Amino acid sequence: MNQTPNNAAQPSSPPPKKQVKWADPPQIGFMEALYLPAIAQGISTTVKHMVSRKPTTRQYPEVKPTISANYRGVHRLNRDDKGRVKCVACFLCQTACPADCIKIEATATDKNDPQWKDRDKFPATFVIDELRCIYCGMCEEACPVDAIELTSIYDLTGLSREEMLFDKDKLLSVYDETVQAGQDPVRTHRGALGPASESGPASESATGKSPALPSNGAQHHG
Amino acid sequence: MTWNWNTIWPLLVAIGIVLAVIPILGLYLTFIERKVAAWIQDRIGPNRVGPFGLLQAVADGIKIFLKEQVIPDHVFKTVYFFAPTIGLICAMLSIAVIPFGPASPTPSDGFRAIIAPGVDIGILFVMGVSSLSAYGIILGGWASNNKYSMYGAVRSCAQFISYEIPLGLSLLGVIMATGSLNIESIVAAQGDGIANWNIWWQPLAAIMFFTAALAETNRLPFDLPECEQELVGGFHTEYSGIKFVLFFLAEYTHVVAVCFLTALLFLGGWHFPGLTGPVDSSLSGFLMRWMVLLAKVSLVFAVIVQLRWTLPRFRFDQLMGLAWCALIPLGIANFLGLVVVLSLDLPRWTLAPYSIALLFASALINARQVTKRAKDLAARSFALPSTERSAAVNAQPQLTR
Helix, strand or coil, rough: CCCCCCCCHHHHHCCCCCCCCCCCCCCCHHHHHHHHHHHHHHHHHHHHHHHHHCCCCCCCCCCCCCCCCCCCCEEECCCCCCCEEEECCHHHHHHHHHCCCEEEEECCCCCCCCCCCCCHHHHHHEEEEEECCCCCCCHHHHCCCCEECCCCCCCCCCCCCHHHEECHHHHHHHHHHHHCCCCCCCCCCCCCCCCCCCCCHHHHHHCCCCCCCHHHHHHHHC | CCCCCHHHHHHHHHHHHHHHHHHHHHHHHHHHHHHHHHHHHHCCCCCCCCCHHHHHHHHHHHHHCCCCCCCCCCCCCCHHHHHHHHHHHHHHHHCCCCCCCCCCCCCCCCCCCCCCHHHHHHHHHHHHHHHHHHHHHHHHHHHHHCCCHHHHHHHHHHHHHHHHHHHHHHHHHHHHHHHHCCCCHHHHHHCHHHHHHHHHHHHHHHHHHHHHHHHHHCCCCCCCCCCCCHHHHHHHHHCCCHHHHHEEEEEHHHHHHHHHHHHCCCCCCCEEECCCCCCCCCHHHHHHHHHHHHHHHHHHHHHHHHHHHHHHHHHHHHHHHHHHHHHHHHHHHHHHHHHHHHHCCCCCCHHHHHHHHHHHHHHHHHHHHHHHHHHHHHHHHCCCCCHHHHEEEEHCCCCCC
């Protein structure tokens, strides 16, 4: 601690007061050094909490929390306005998935079927391994037709690994459930086909009206 | 004392009461502690099993007995098995000479609320046996063959050795004034009204006893031997199932013993304004005194629980500092005052202002020291010339491949 004034380098002087905010060294007063008043103060705080009981606990299984519509939970496969699976089997989600949990098999549609003549492909199988998934939402971001979405369902349980492989029917049923419960996620243009799937004239002639995409899109991205 | 049925049955009854009540008490004290913790932290606490969660303790007990006992390969099996038992036996033994209800210094025939009545080395026995319970922790930590367990064991060893001294010093006043180590006699000496309670003329000793005893029980703020944040679980890291519970039962038995001792030695035991004088034989008087004693014990336990959720854990050097730099000097100074008062036949109440003066003096010294240390620290950070500072920085070991 002895200062050496003859030192060649600049002597150590505290930096100017303007640059440095000086903090006083912590001091302890007489009452604090007694400890007992501080302990009594602490006890009075804890007793106050104990007496004026306003528990913040939520009785979980009976009282469910309201989950934000922006939550990324269990996946769903959306239906279009005809009730078909909206997915066009483009494999973008499977490619984007960092956890490699989506497995799609595509099939060409039967062009003679009036139900399917406006679509080229649809997924024959669509399996998501809910245990592998990291719920990052990149599938939903990649989807050009807003077919796959993450819902706000958070309490997913199962008794086996096989049970947690969600196939197309299960994912569509999740869609039906969430639509019925009014729990649509808010991130994508839900309820309308994305731009890639509605360019054909067939779609317009089939539905007879243009889909509600622009308004919805403005709503969610505007 | 002749051994016949008339002398043996009160003994068996008292032992039966202690052996039956202590485990149940341990479970329910855990429950109370969880509830209090929840209330303090603005939670609800266990409320699912039974009305108000009252059966939670029972459920815990059942769970504990049915739990798998993991015995790691690397432990020293013999010692590993016996360590929790040693801890519990020592804690239980100290209860033997502590009256758990009103007891007269001259043991009567019939039921007595103490296992071993009229033991003339009462307090000495309690201190000796309860400090043996450190063996349970030390052996458990050593036999676990795990560095965290070992750290916990070594810490508890140092803690026990350090806090034995202030514990003994704080009891000297009570013992010397009564002239007996017999706990019943000490309580009987406080029998004439509330003014005779030992806490009034020995307030400092009472605080010291409570602090040191809390440290001996390994409870927060002195629970460094188990210290979850630093040592995983401390000495009980490798223990599971019923053996783990034996450790905790030992701790709670210890806490119960401390509660009783504080109430008996400093708070007048089963005496209360209106309930003074020697223990009478009438049943109602006996029960009233018992209730008074249990109320005082509950009060002490409430303070212990409240302290647990109020104070943060000590750092280890602070723990040692509290014992060696504060409690032991204070105890010796208190003892000197006591000797002067007793040998000059001064009135006892003169010790109360002396205690308070001691406390204030220690606080003054403490405040001075802390402030000085803080100033030194602040001065040092800019006292080095810049070249020396950079040299010091350069001198730090470099990472090499």
